[in-house]
Amino acid sequence: MATYLKETYMISITRACKVIRLPKSMFYYQSVKDDTEVINKLLEMVVLRPREGQDKVYQRLRLEGYSWNKKRVRRIYLKLGLNLRRKTKKRIPARVKEPLVQMVRPNQTWSMDFMSDALENGRRFRVLNVIDDFNRKAVTVEAEFTFPSFGVIQCLKRAFEEQGKPSKIRVDNGPEFTSLEFSEWCRVQEIELHYIQPGKPMQNGYIERFNRTFRQDVLDAHLFSGIDQVRHIAEQWMDDYNYTRPHEALGGITPHQAEAKFSSKQACLDEKTSYSKQNKVHLNSV
Known part of the structure; x- marks a missing residue:
């Protein structure tokens, strides 16, 4: 807001802070906290276990030895938007490519x-x-x-x-x-x-x-x-x-x-096979 007043009305930061009753020291305040490690760890855990919520994530962090308190974890968790419902992709097993070949019989x-x-x-x-x-x-x-x-x-x-x-x-x-x-x-x-x-x-x-x-x-x-x-x-x-x-x-x-x-071709083959078997039985009997 102070920056908006300064740029819009061409006034100093001191006057802009007085208008909105904001301490000048707060305007220039820069956080010294580095949440990079927490962010990376939360994103890593969410990718591995997308169905688990904030409480379960915090419990896992404690079991793994991290000392971050619950308020800090919750602040970063919400900042990353991890409290929103996440769509998980259904994992399909690996499929094997099979060439299309001409079948040799019906119902194959x-x-x-x-x-x-x-x-x-x-x-x-x-x-x-x-x-x-x-x-x-x-x-x-x-x-x-x-x-x-x-x-x-x-x-x-x-x-x-x-x-x-x-x-x-x-x-x-x-x-x-x-x-x-x-x-x-x-x-x-x-x-x-x-x-x-x-x-x-x-x-x-x-x-x-x-x-x-x-x-x-x-x-x-x-x-x-x-x-x-x-x-x-x-x-x-x-x-x-x-x-x-x-x-x-x-x-x-x-x-x-x-x-x-x-079907006609198969019938002829069956007839030839049957005739061959009958001749073989006849020769064996002779």
Whole structure:
């Protein structure tokens, strides 16, 4: 205040201090306390244990042999703003990069991801897309307003009844996929979960390519009035995608034709194996 009066009204410090009744010695007072050590120690402890408050920090300081009193610790604690709620980042385990390879059979690996959009009234909804990496078949496309991990589990259960169970599912690090409930359910089902590295969506390139097509053909092409309309259009599009739309990655055939081709080839191999075994038994008997 004294500095403000001096600079604004061009008066001396002595007169400014008299106006606001501030002792001149207090104006020139400079603290000789050095709180650098306390500040560094508090910041170090907060980084290591972000959930602990002031009292717990002070107790730890005492146990470690520091003699700073509680008032000093509290003053610096508040000055640093450590009494405010701190957001802690959820630590994600290290993810291993796995190259995208062409699968050799159905239900070997599924890819799964979420998309989001809004209805005509502005209400947001989410779409869960699941495809089979072998023939890019759309296993399921389900739209809901909310999609917790329990909803993902129920969606996969219905898909298992129609398509069978995969050996592995590739997902990103979304909270629905990293939840304990979902990971434990996959462990019980003997399904391996492969998480891509954070910030590397192309490690899940098959589903990303599928999402692009789905957004262009469905989400960006329609203005939805309700969630039921989203489900109806998505179901019609999925039938076209699986049964009539040719895929360059499959040599110009549909996912359904690729699956039928594999089944026919597998049947021939099984027939040859069976015939070979019968001849071997016959020769041994002779």
